[in-house]
Amino acid sequence: MRLANLSYRYARRAPWVLHEVDLDLPAGTVAEVTGRNGAGKSTLLRLLAGTARPSRGSVSGRPPVVGYAPEIFPVQQPFTVTAYLAHMAAVRGVTATSMDPWVERLGMATLLDVPLGDLSKGSAHKVGLAQALLVPPGLLILDEPFSGLDEQTRAELPRVIDEVAAAGGIVVVSDHQNGLTGRPGVTHLRVENGMVRAVAPAEVQDMARDRSPGDAPARxxxxxxxxxxxxxxxxxxxxxxxxxxxxxxxxx
Structure with a gap:
């Protein structure tokens, strides 16, 4: 998958959020995206997933099956968890039983009859992850996937990411929770001043030590x-x- 001379802004005269980004993501890549709040990380993920179109440049080689779990799950939809996942399975052309492995692995059995609007933050994240995985994705986009998860699911998610990558899929994760810390073979990408650049592991460690309060959400x-x-x-x-x-x- 390749981004070539990609630029994005929200309106014709608005400032550029991303500018002339060139990026290659080969099959099997696991990439972690970092950057300050507002730097354009979520915008980059939406462009990769295809839910936003670049203002200039192109995205080529996107796998045909994309799983996208946004940071904010749309819980306003009038479904229970079971009904929503069955609906998403039908949209993707698979049977409702495709949810069953993820109900078990993500610890969702007690959530199945709960309306989406009654879910806690962590439970909503689980549903978002499950819908992204109903069909084995060639590209898996995860925006802050570890936020609000219980310990069991936090431990399971890196295994899921490894499985997608081992099958030749591409995984791109934006994460403030350091859920991939210590995982070998991660490609680190930094979004800064509208540009996206690869970051060496040593620089990642330096940034973690020198991180300023502006890099994390206000509390x-x-x-x-x-x-x-x-x-x-x-x-x-x-x-x-x-x-x-x-x-x-x-x-x-």
Whole structure:
């Protein structure tokens, strides 16, 4: 797959988000995309997936089967989890049973009858991952896939990525959670000033050490008062959704 002289902006007179990007992604590539907030990482993923069209330049050699799990899953759709995945299976021309392996591997059995609008952040991510994998993808695009996942699913996802790459697929991941840390053979790409460049492993380590607060999402503290007997259950739910939650003690 190749991006040639690719540029993108949201309107004719708007500034360029990406400018004259040249990038080769051979079969079997696992690429991690990094960059500051607003640098254009998600835009690059949408261009790769084909959900956005370049303003200039071209994308060639895109595999015919693309699995795309966006950062924000559209939970407003009027489906339960089962109905949604069955619908997506029909759209992709496969039977509803194609969801079964992913229900097991991603720990989704208790979610099947839940309306999409009632899902937690982490559970919505699981559904997004499952729909992207209903058909073995030749190109798998994952935007912040580790966000909000429970420990079991966080451990399973790198294995899924390895399987796609081993079958000759291309995997491109944007990730603030460092879910691929230590995985050998990852191609590191940095989006910066509208350009995309390959980053050597040593530079990746340097950037991790020198990362400034602007590289990570801004954080806020929200205080929630609950009955003491419910505190542990509420904290566990927040942690399962990817938040840092601590019990501070009894409020008077």
């Amino acid at each position: 806020s503290i929200i205080e929630v008062l609950v009955d003491a007997g419910d505190a542990e259950a509420v904290a566990r739910k927040l942690q399962a959704d990817g938040y840092e939650a601590r019990i501070r003690g009894e409020a008077r």
